[in-house]
Amino acid sequence: MSSRRVLLVEDDTAIATVMIAALEDEGFAIEHCTSVAARDSWLTGHEFDVMLTDVMLEDGDGLASLESVRGVAPDMPVIVLSAQNTLDTAVRASDSDAFEYFPKPFDLDEVVQAVQQACGGTDTAARATPKTEDDGMPLVGRSQAMQGVYRMITRVLRNDLTVLVTGESGTGKELVAEAIHQLGSRRSGPFVAVNTAAIPADLIESELFGHEKGAFTGAIAQAIGKFEQANGGTLFLDEIGDMPAEAQTRLLRALQSGRIRRVGGRQEIAVDVRIVAATNKDLVPMIGAGTFREDLYYRLNVVPIHLPPLRERREDIDVLSQHFLIQAVEDGLPRRTLTVDAVEALEKRNWRGNVRELRNVIYRLALMAREDVIDASSLSDIIGEEALAPGAQSIQRDTGIAQALNQFLKEERPASGTVYATAIAAFEKPLIEHALGETGGNQLRAAKLLGINRNTLRKRIGELGIEPDRFARPV
Numbered sequence: 001m002s003s004r005r006v007l008l009v010e011d012d013t014a015i016a017t018v019m020i021a022a023l024e025d026e027g028f029a030i031e032h033c034t035s036v037a038a039r040d041s042w043l044t045g046h047e048f049d050v051m052l053t054d055v056m057l058e059d060g061d062g063l064a065s066l067e068s069v070r071g072v073a074p075d076m077p078v079i080v081l082s083a084q085n086t087l088d089t090a091v092r093a094s095d096s097d098a099f100e101y102f103p104k105p106f107d108l109d110e111v112v113q114a115v116q117q118a119c120g121g122t123d124t125a126a127r128a129t130p131k132t133e134d135d136g137m138p139l140v141g142r143s144q145a146m147q148g149v150y151r152m153i154t155r156v157l158r159n160d161l162t163v164l165v166t167g168e169s170g171t172g173k174e175l176v177a178e179a180i181h182q183l184g185s186r187r188s189g190p191f192v193a194v195n196t197a198a199i200p201a202d203l204i205e206s207e208l209f210g211h212e213k214g215a216f217t218g219a220i221a222q223a224i225g226k227f228e229q230a231n232g233g234t235l236f237l238d239e240i241g242d243m244p245a246e247a248q249t250r251l252l253r254a255l256q257s258g259r260i261r262r263v264g265g266r267q268e269i270a271v272d273v274r275i276v277a278a279t280n281k282d283l284v285p286m287i288g289a290g291t292f293r294e295d296l297y298y299r300l301n302v303v304p305i306h307l308p309p310l311r312e313r314r315e316d317i318d319v320l321s322q323h324f325l326i327q328a329v330e331d332g333l334p335r336r337t338l339t340v341d342a343v344e345a346l347e348k349r350n351w352r353g354n355v356r357e358l359r360n361v362i363y364r365l366a367l368m369a370r371e372d373v374i375d376a377s378s379l380s381d382i383i384g385e386e387a388l389a390p391g392a393q394s395i396q397r398d399t400g401i402a403q404a405l406n407q408f409l410k411e412e413r414p415a416s417g418t419v420y421a422t423a424i425a426a427f428e429k430p431l432i433e434h435a436l437g438e439t440g441g442n443q444l445r446a447a448k449l450l451g452i453n454r455n456t457l458r459k460r461i462g463e464l465g466i467e468p469d470r471f472a473r474p475v
Contacts, residue, residue, distance in 0.1 A: 003029035004119045005046075009039045009053040009062055010081065015104075019052070022112050028119075036060040043072045050099070050118040052111070055082040055089060063089075066096050077118035081106065087139045087150045091183055094154040101154065103147040107441055107472035138175040138182065140323045141316035145308040148469030149176065152305045157184040162255070164240075164300045165278040166465035167307030170356030173278035174236060176305055181234040186274055189233025194226045196247075197239035204247045206263050209254070215264025227260045230273045240300065241281035241292060252296045275300070282429075284463050285414070288421035306465035310351040310358060317347045320355060324362035333366040341376040349386050429464045432457065433471070441471035 006023055010016040011034035020030045031048070033039055035058040039051075051069070053062040063080060077099035082089050093101035100114045139149070153176065156163055163180060165173040174193060181191045199207050206215075210225030226235060237243075243251065254260045255275065259268040277300045286292035310317070321338055329335050338346075351357055361383055365374055368382050405423060414422040432450070439445035443461070447454040461468060 003027060004049045005029045005031070006115060007039065007042055007046075007048040007051040008032045009036075009051065009057065010034065011054060011056075011058050015081075018108065019111065022108050023115060026112055026116065028115065034058050036062060036065050040068060040072075043069060048073070048076055050077045050079065050115055052079045052081060052115070055080065055084055063092055063096055066098075070097075079111070079114055079118060081111075084142075086142055087153065087179065090150040090154045091157075094157060101151065103144075103150070105144065105472070107469075109442065110472065138179045139172060140320055141313060142319065143313040143316045144472075145313040145470050146316065148467035149305060149307060151469060152303065152467070153179055153183070156180055156303050160186075160274045162274070162300055162302045163276045163305060164303070164465075165276065165305045165307060167278075167280065168309045168354055169280045170354035171307040171309060172355050173280075173307055174238060176307065177234065177236040177276040177278065180276055181236075181274075184234075184274075186233050190230050191234050191236065192226050192230035193236040193238060195238045197242035201244045201247075204244060205250055208247065209250065209260045209262055210265075211263035212265045215262070219264065222262075225260070225262065227254065227271045227273060228269065231271050233273065235273045235275055237275065237277040239279060240277040241279040241283055241286060245291070245293070248293045248296050252293060252299060255296075255299050282422075282425050282464070285418055285421040285425045289415060289418035301462065304462055304465050306467045308467075308470065310354045312470075314347045317358065318343045320358055321346060321362055324359045325366060327359075328363050328366040331363075333363065334369075335372065336366045336369055337373050338365075338379075339373060339375040342374050342379045345376045345379055425464070428460065429466065432460060432464065432466060436466070436468055436471040439471075441468045443468060 004027070006028045008016060008019060008023075008030055010019070010032070016032055016034075020032060023030055031042055031046075033042060037059055039053070039057075039062075042048075051073075053066075055061060055063045063082075066078060069076070069078065078096070080093040080096070080098045080101045081104060082093070082101070083104040090101055090103070099118045102111055102114070139146070157180065163177075165176045167173055177193070178191065181187060194207065196204060206219075206223065206225065208225050209227055210223050211219050213219060213222050237251075254271070257268075258272070259270050261268050283292050283297050283301075287294045287297055321343060325336055325338070346358070346361075353360070365379065365382055369378055371378065405427070408426060409419065409423065412422060412426075432446070435446040435449045436443070439449060443457055444454055447457040450457065460466075
């Protein structure tokens with residue numbers, strides 16, 4: 001049986017050596033080059049089952065020059081590797097009809113598996129998507145923690161699957177929804193955002209589905225709801241965990257049927273919307289408590305995307321700070337710069353308000369700084385030293401599970417009948433994340449470490465909004 005042939009275009013010798021060894025162990029025949037010119041030379045007169053290419057090569061952009069590759073080998077799957085770990089790079093890879101995209105550092109086992117799948121004859125012709133004309137990316141950051149987010153976003157651009165974005169307040173969940181809308185096929189349609197927690201319970205159905213004249217006291221005219229406003233585009237339902245039970249039932253019916261009925265109306269109206277929902281709550285214990293419908297949860301949680309808190313992506317604080325300083329200038333504030341020690345001071349803070357808190361701090365610095373260059377001393381004078389939240393210091397001093405659990409229950413105050421589910425969910429998530437961290441994101445080994453079935457682990461990873469890509473072992 002002849003070996004499957006792989007062309008590896010990679011100018012990092014260390015990475016290339018490791019990849020060649022791993023692929024050869026799986027029976028692949030490898031040809032390796034380090035430039036666009038050498039790549040084109042190999043493709044002339046030679047056939048390969050798959051090509052792996054870095055983006056930044058010795059003599060050009062391996063991604064931008066893929067058009068010439070398509071001219072020579074139109075059916076050859078291409079896997080893109082990149083250290084330029086931005087959402088823009090992920091989208092460019094997706095738009096280029098790449099079979100798969102791996103940000104560096106990547107899990108070597110996953111790359112080998114992707115090569116095997118590509119050689120299996122997966123049809124890449126149907127993976128094409130229109131290029132976006134907007135180069136501005138809503139999300140900023142190149143940390144490993146954000147790579148799973150970028151990859152999940154690119155995977156939902158060609159379809160209308162419902163997305164559930166989870167994460168703490170201030171992590172940028174609406175920005176994920178905007179990115180999915182702006183970069184996907186619905187970008188020419190409306191993007192309608194509604195905060196379900198900010199609408200009174202007795203008005204939320206009217207806000208979502210509209211109402212007819214005379215439907216209730218004060219309904220002096222017909223009103224179009226958010227579903228109809230978003231027709232042909234994307235409807236972003238923020239804080240979905242705070243939606244009243246009756247509204248949950250009507251939302252589920254609308255998602256199942258693709259039709260809505262205005263409050264007080266008799267006619268059903270067909271709507272074509274993509275749903276992106278978001279919450280900062282853990283919906284699983286809420287299901288156990290009966291405050292959130294289980295069937296609605298599974299209807300919304302088709303594609304889960306979890307946004308990491310800022311404390312888990314501290315390496316992004318520098319680039320985020322520079323981004324917000326530029327935004328501050330655009331909003332009429334003075335132009336400022338941060339010294340290295342000022343950035344280091346920002347990186348040491350806990351950022352309980354996440355990216356939103358960082359933005360507010362940067363704007364405050366831009367407004368109040370006496371000098372154009374802000375150092376650590378000036379930063380401390382303006383924003384002061386960080387005060388720990390009540391109870392946080394005692395938890396840090398005493399790491400015992402029992403003490404931490406007691407403190408957690410005091411702060412959360414779960415309702416009667418939900419204590420067990422709430423505590424188990426709070427304990428289970430960091431436990432699974434620990435196992436994934438110990439095994440480099442390998443779910444099979446993580447399941448063995450935990451002593452549970454792999455399918456059970458995969459189910460809980462999805463339900464708890466954990467992104468295994470964040471724990472991938474670097475090459």
